[in-house]
Amino acid sequence: MNKTKTLVPITPGLSRRTFLHSLGALVLTACGGGGGSAGEAAVSRSAVSAKATVNAASLVLPSAATGEASVTTSGAFVHPGLLHTQADFDRMAQKVAAQTQPWYEGFQAMAGNSHTRLSWSPRPVTVVYRGGSYPQNYPQLYGDIAAAYACALYWKVTGNTAYADKAVQIMNAWSSTLQSISGDTNADLAAGIYGYEFAIVGEIMRSYSGLTAANLSAFQSMMANIFYPINIDFLNRHNNTDITHYWANWDLCNTASIMAIGVLTDDRAMFNEAVDYFVSGLGNGAIAQAVYYLHPGYLGQWQESGRDQGHNTLGIALGGAICEMAWNQGVDLYGYDNNRFLAGAEYVAKANLKQSDGTFLTVPYESYANVDVTQPGFSTASQGTLRPIWALVYNHYVNRKGLAAPWSEAFALSMQPEGGSGTYDNSSGGYDQFGYGTLTFTRDPVTPAAAPSGVTAWPAAGQVVLSWWGVANGTSYNVKRSATSGGPYTTIASGITDPLTYTDSPASGTWYYVVSATTASGEGANSSEVAAVTAVQLHTYLTFDEASSTTAADATGNGHTGTLNGGASRTAGKAGNAVLLDGSSGYVSLPNDIVEDVSDFTIAAWVFRNSASTKQWERVFDFGSGTGRYMMLTPDSNGGAVRFSITLNGSHNERQVNGTAPLPSGQWTHVAVTLSGTTLTLYVNGSQVGQTTGAAFTPWRLGPTAQNWIGRSQFSGDPYFNGAIDEFRIYRGALPAAQVAALAQG
Structure with a gap:
C-alpha cells in the first residue's frame, strides 16, 4: 500500500451525540437490556438498545481540543x-x-x-526495512x-501444543x-x-505455559x-504533512496497532488513545472521515473510493479489526x-x-478532494478485489x-471458506489481514x-429523506407517517428492498415517521418514531438587546444561549443593542452541536465592519470541530468577496457560494445564506449575490461541534471579527427570497 501521497449501551442506532454526551455510552455491560429511545424533536436519530454481553468499566468523556x-x-x-x-476459541474447537x-x-x-506448518523457520532481522533504497526485507516479518x-x-x-x-x-x-x-x-x-x-x-499466546514470563x-x-x-508519532504528526494528505488506511493501521499493543501490555492509556482517535481523530482514519459521506439508505462512501478498490477494501479490513478488538474489551465502535x-x-x-x-453493482458517489487530488468519480481500479475480511462484518451485524x-x-x-495470509495475491492484500x-x-x-433501527428523517427542499437499518430476516420494508406523534400512522410506501431509503413529499408542517419490516412471518413491529x-422554523435568535451581561438570550426559547467572550461587549445596534467585537479576542460562543439536527437552513445577521480593520478571513460565524469540519461565513475571502463554505474534510473540499464583493465597512449590512436541497444561495441586503448548485453537504453532516462561534474562526491564524453583529438568526429550512428581503428591510 504505497502512498501516493438516551443513554443506550450497544445500540445499533448509536449517534455521535449519544456517544459523546452519555456517561457509559459504547460500553457493554454484563446485565445489558434497556428500552429504545424516542426520536429527537424536529429532526431525529432513533436509538434501539440490544442485549450486552461483555463486562467493561465505565467511560469518562472530558472535553478535548478536537471539539469532540x-x-x-x-x-x-x-x-x-x-x-x-x-x-x-471454545466455539471454534467445539464446531471443528x-x-x-x-x-x-x-x-x-x-x-x-502454507503458513500452518511445524517446519516453518523464523527469519528475524535486526532492522525491518519497508520503502526507500534499503533492502526490502519486510516480507520476512509479515x-x-x-x-x-x-x-x-x-x-x-x-490443543496440539507443537503448534503453540x-x-x-x-x-x-x-x-x-529486532x-x-x-x-x-x-x-x-x-x-x-x-x-x-x-x-x-x-x-493469543500469553496464556500458554510454554511462553515463559x-x-x-x-x-x-x-x-x-x-x-x-x-x-503514535504518525498519528500525532503525520510526518508534518497536511492532515488530509495521508489516506485513511495509514491512520487505521496505526490505530489498530496502538489498540492491540495497549491490550497486550495492559496499558489502558494506550488503548484509550486508539479508541479516542477512531472516534474523534483529526486524520482520515477517524471514522467520520473514513466513511466520508453517507448516501441515503446508509451507503457510506469510504474515503478511498475514488482512488482504487484494493485500498478501499483494506479500509474495511483495518476498521473491522479495530471494531472487533474494541468490542472484545467492552467498547462498541461497531455501533x-x-x-x-x-x-x-x-x-x-x-x-x-x-x-x-x-458486471459490477453500482454505488452513488460524492466528489472528494484533499490536499493532493480531486476525485470526481468512483474508481474502478482493482474493482472486485478479494480480501478475507467479510466474515467478521457479516457475523457481527447479522449473526x-x-x-x-x-x-x-x-x-x-x-468467499466461504475465507482463506488467510498468502491465499490471495499481495496486490489484493494477502498479508494486510489474517483472514x-x-x-x-x-x-x-x-x-x-x-x-428497523437507526431511522433518520432529514428535510431537504420540502421533501423528507428517510433511511434506516433493516432486520436480519426482513424481506421488505414499510414507511408510515402521521401528523401526530404516536400515530395513528398511514402507510405511505411498502415493498422497499434496496437501498433502505424513501423520499417523502409531504405538505409543509411537522411529520412523524416509523418503519416496519416484512418477514416470512408477516409484518413486524414499528421502529422508534422520528420527526x-x-x-x-426559527431555530436560534440572538437579539443582543441585553444592557450588559456576558450572555445573549435565545429569543426562540430553544435555549441556544450565546456567551460573550474576550473583548466582546455591547453597542448600539441595527435594532436595539448589538454585540461589539474588538478584532483581537472578542467573540460569541454558542452551545455544542448547535446545528447537528439541522438540514436545510437559513442563517442571517446584520453586520457592521469597522473601517479601521477590514481584514480578509474574518468570520461572521464559524461552526465546527476544528479545521477539518466546519461551516463558516467570511465577509472577505482571499478571492475578495463574501463567502459561505461548508466542508467535511478541510479547506480543500469545501462546498462554497461566493458573492461579488466583500461586505462593505462603516455601515450596517444584512447578510444571509440559505441551503435548499443542494442549492446554496447568498444574499447581501436582501439581494441574491451568489448561488451554487450541487452542494451536498448539510450541517448535520458535520457531526458533533464544540466550536460554534460568532466572530471567530476555526483557523487560529485568521483574524477575529472587528465590528458589530446584530439580529443573528438560524432557521430550519430555506427562507424564500422574498422573506430574506423582508429581513433586510430592518
Whole structure:
C-alpha cells in the first residue's frame, strides 16, 4: 500500500451525540437490556438498545481540543481479548470437533495454508526495512507473523501444543533480534499493519505455559518500544504533512496497532488513545472521515473510493479489526454513530460485488478532494478485489446483532471458506489481514432484531429523506407517517428492498415517521418514531438587546444561549443593542452541536465592519470541530468577496457560494445564506449575490461541534471579527427570497 501521497449501551442506532454526551455510552455491560429511545424533536436519530454481553468499566468523556471528546476507559482488560476471546476459541474447537459446517471447512482452509506448518523457520532481522533504497526485507516479518498466527490458531482449536511451540519460537526469535523499523515513510505502514497483527499473536499466546514470563515480557517490550512509538508519532504528526494528505488506511493501521499493543501490555492509556482517535481523530482514519459521506439508505462512501478498490477494501479490513478488538474489551465502535462502520462496509461490499451477468453493482458517489487530488468519480481500479475480511462484518451485524447487512453478507458467503495470509495475491492484500474468518468469526445467528433501527428523517427542499437499518430476516420494508406523534400512522410506501431509503413529499408542517419490516412471518413491529419539520422554523435568535451581561438570550426559547467572550461587549445596534467585537479576542460562543439536527437552513445577521480593520478571513460565524469540519461565513475571502463554505474534510473540499464583493465597512449590512436541497444561495441586503448548485453537504453532516462561534474562526491564524453583529438568526429550512428581503428591510 504505497502512498501516493438516551443513554443506550450497544445500540445499533448509536449517534455521535449519544456517544459523546452519555456517561457509559459504547460500553457493554454484563446485565445489558434497556428500552429504545424516542426520536429527537424536529429532526431525529432513533436509538434501539440490544442485549450486552461483555463486562467493561465505565467511560469518562472530558472535553478535548478536537471539539469532540476524549475517551477514557478503566478496569482490567479481558484476556485473550483482541480479535478473539476464549469464548471464541471454545466455539471454534467445539464446531471443528463436531465437523460442523462452515467452521470445519474454514478450519481445513486454515490447516492447509502454507503458513500452518511445524517446519516453518523464523527469519528475524535486526532492522525491518519497508520503502526507500534499503533492502526490502519486510516480507520476512509479515511471513513469520502469518505463520505464528496460523500456528497459534491451530493450537487453540485442536490443543496440539507443537503448534503453540512453533508460534512461541517465532515470537521469541523476533523479540530477541529486532531493534528497529526503518525505510521511508512506508515504515509507518510496516509498524501499523505488522504491529497490530503481531500483537494479536502475542495476545493469543500469553496464556500458554510454554511462553515463559520473561519471554512474554520481552515480546511486550518489543511491541511497546519499537512498534508503538512509530504508531503514535504518525498519528500525532503525520510526518508534518497536511492532515488530509495521508489516506485513511495509514491512520487505521496505526490505530489498530496502538489498540492491540495497549491490550497486550495492559496499558489502558494506550488503548484509550486508539479508541479516542477512531472516534474523534483529526486524520482520515477517524471514522467520520473514513466513511466520508453517507448516501441515503446508509451507503457510506469510504474515503478511498475514488482512488482504487484494493485500498478501499483494506479500509474495511483495518476498521473491522479495530471494531472487533474494541468490542472484545467492552467498547462498541461497531455501533458508534448509528453503525457508521457498517455503512462504509456495505458501500464497499456492494461496489465490489458482481451481478450474475458479470458486471459490477453500482454505488452513488460524492466528489472528494484533499490536499493532493480531486476525485470526481468512483474508481474502478482493482474493482472486485478479494480480501478475507467479510466474515467478521457479516457475523457481527447479522449473526451477533440481528441486523441486515445484505452486501457484506453476500460477499462473506461468496468467499466461504475465507482463506488467510498468502491465499490471495499481495496486490489484493494477502498479508494486510489474517483472514480465516469462516473459522474464527462465524457464529450461530441470534434472534433477528425486532424492528428497523437507526431511522433518520432529514428535510431537504420540502421533501423528507428517510433511511434506516433493516432486520436480519426482513424481506421488505414499510414507511408510515402521521401528523401526530404516536400515530395513528398511514402507510405511505411498502415493498422497499434496496437501498433502505424513501423520499417523502409531504405538505409543509411537522411529520412523524416509523418503519416496519416484512418477514416470512408477516409484518413486524414499528421502529422508534422520528420527526421531520418541512416548514421553515426559527431555530436560534440572538437579539443582543441585553444592557450588559456576558450572555445573549435565545429569543426562540430553544435555549441556544450565546456567551460573550474576550473583548466582546455591547453597542448600539441595527435594532436595539448589538454585540461589539474588538478584532483581537472578542467573540460569541454558542452551545455544542448547535446545528447537528439541522438540514436545510437559513442563517442571517446584520453586520457592521469597522473601517479601521477590514481584514480578509474574518468570520461572521464559524461552526465546527476544528479545521477539518466546519461551516463558516467570511465577509472577505482571499478571492475578495463574501463567502459561505461548508466542508467535511478541510479547506480543500469545501462546498462554497461566493458573492461579488466583500461586505462593505462603516455601515450596517444584512447578510444571509440559505441551503435548499443542494442549492446554496447568498444574499447581501436582501439581494441574491451568489448561488451554487450541487452542494451536498448539510450541517448535520458535520457531526458533533464544540466550536460554534460568532466572530471567530476555526483557523487560529485568521483574524477575529472587528465590528458589530446584530439580529443573528438560524432557521430550519430555506427562507424564500422574498422573506430574506423582508429581513433586510430592518
